Amino acid sequence: MREEELHRLLILAADDVRPARPAASGWERARRLRRARRAAGTAVLAVALLTGGAAVALRPAAAPPATTATPSRSPNPHPVPVQTPPADLAYPGHPLGRLGDPVGATLSARPVRRALALHQPVDPGSGAAGRIRVLGDDGVVRDLDVVTPAPTRDAGGNEAVPLKTGSLSPDGRTAAFAQTDEVIVVDLTTAAVRRHPLKGYLEHVLWSGGRLLVGDDDTTYELDRATGSARKLPVSPWDAVAPDPAAPPDVLHELGGTPPKGTRVRWGSDGTYRSIGAVDFRALPPGHRVEEFYGRGWQRGDRMARAGWITTGNVSGLEGVALLNAETHVVTHLLDLGRDRWKGCCEVLGWDSDGAVLLRHNPGGLLRWRPETREITGVTRNLFGAVSLSAG
Template identity: 70%
Template sequence: MNDTELRRLLTAAAEDVRPSQPASAGWERADRVRHTRRVAGAAALAVVLLTGGTVLALRPADRPAPPASPTASPVPSAPPVQRPPDELTYPADPLGRLGDPVTAPLSARPVRQALALYQPVNPETGTESRIRVLGDDGLVRDLDVVTPARTRDAEGNEAVPLKSGSLSPDGRTAAFAQTDEVVVVDLTTAKVRRYPLKGYLEHVLWAGDRLLTGDDDTTYEVDPSTGGTRTVPASPWDLVTPDPADRTDAWLELSGTRMSLTRIRQSDDGTHRGSGPLDFRALPAGNRVEEFYGRGWQRGDLVARAGWISTGTQSGLEGVALLNAGTGVVTRLLDLGRDRWKGCCEVLGWDRDGAVLVRHDPGGLLRWQPQTGEVTGVVRDLYGEVSLAAG
């Protein structure tokens, strides 16, 4: 094969199928091209070998395979039974000023919004001091416009007037149960309203902008602006503080001892109650709540409440349970140990980031994030009763 014939073959091999041709003709043309390329390649190799020339067929090296994109390691879910670290850290927190000294009376300097109410109690004598108001400006006021009396029951048992549910979720109003009345304070104006209600009222809690108060016999829903009331067929001891965003007439009761969850709904045709037992099967064997205490707090489908728990090897431990309000399944326990004051660790509500705020006696508050298991301190040495604008 001479040079002229070789160039003719290489030219034919370089031709492409024209896109304007019909598909069938194109495929036939392509077959011919591929055949011609094979012939041309063989001829070219023969020429190289016959002439003894050195031909280097250079082609770009294959590109290295791109590195596998890093996949985010899934964050391991927090264990169902969690414990705080041996040493709590205390990140900066607006609530950390709860123990600051009083700077002004509320009457002279009302708040735009209160973050918390605090009533100091002497741990040695049990004597309480006046109620304080922590504003969103970081200043602590004396609640000088009213001095609520201790609550009492029919047997004469008394308790300090500040309750965990006294402060409204928006931080603008405070309420205090009293015998035969409920006292409502507008913290933005320092004005006080008193609404007469029959009974040894001991409890207060807020359902959004609605106020509930009651005793062992009756629970009232009160309009804090007008004093209008209606009765609610629920126990004030076991009522769960609803999510402030929930405007339904459904109430949840979380029994303290029966380990059951009851949904109560009022309608024109009466009161409907549906109850079911709590389910502990999502926890490791032997872990459960033996008895609840304090107030339960709802956020979305979750309810957090303090109680005495068992963890398989120990019982009578202080702890906090997290459960699903729809199914009654207990999904998390926070084990706070045994060497604490009895009933030390009452739940005070939720913060906006989905963390549970818990008393941590002696004398402190902590923040528990159930989804990650993180537990941090909020404030130390805070002896007494606290109510937070947390719902």
């Protein structure tokens, strides 16, 4: 369409219908004007679109608007969970929740059928240790009045409370306490006490099924409680993992070292066999690992649990608990307990009957952790001091 024709249509579209004309001719006039307006509007729109389209076609392509990339977050970005406890723990109730109850009897007057735990209170302010207590499966806390073990000490004179995490046997019927040059064994079902002489600054006790292992700084003895005889075992008293009570009696695992190493030790009348392999962190998210283990490790089936200082991403020096496969030493789960706690706060104490890991959660608490279900609940609050459970 030429410019003069477009100009004429625009003038015609701007004309008004005169009300003085007759109605028929007025409606006809109005009809023509409406048609002209529509034609003019269509022409103007077409010219505008053509002109604009040409301008767009000739204009350089504009850069897309800047956007901020937001990384997507999966609720479970890694196949193996790394957990942290909830801010507010639930305490659904547990038999060990009575560990902090007042003493209700003496062991000599009322022996237990089976002990669930031993507890030696320690004042968090002064560090003064109290008498050892026995929690029976009847829920009554008893005073261990038949013997008073002395603190353990090493060659340098450093002392510690005599109750260790491995003191109570898996069946809850016997307790053992390492002492300098001897080990004390108490039958909790009869309150009978026996003392077995062994050379050394003994500090560690550990049950392997019905057998008792006793160790000093660098020596581990296997004690025959029936005869009192002992033989040395090539096992680290610090790193030996408390075995599953149902495991073969001549197999122990060691877990320790920096960087951590895992060792499987088998011994018998025909000698000793050791297999060594590094702890494997490949199943964890990148940057997650255990820097150093501490406390006693505990085995249940093909799994081992032990506390340690961990690194998560770029943050190191955290308290944590690792769950490993006993055969492959692959870390399958990691519990991140944070940094602002007592050093060495969170030692593993064993396994609950339903497969949950039981651990300290200082100051003064016990936790249950079920890695497979991600369930973390409280067991008891304000329980200061040493604890030994009948959890194998």
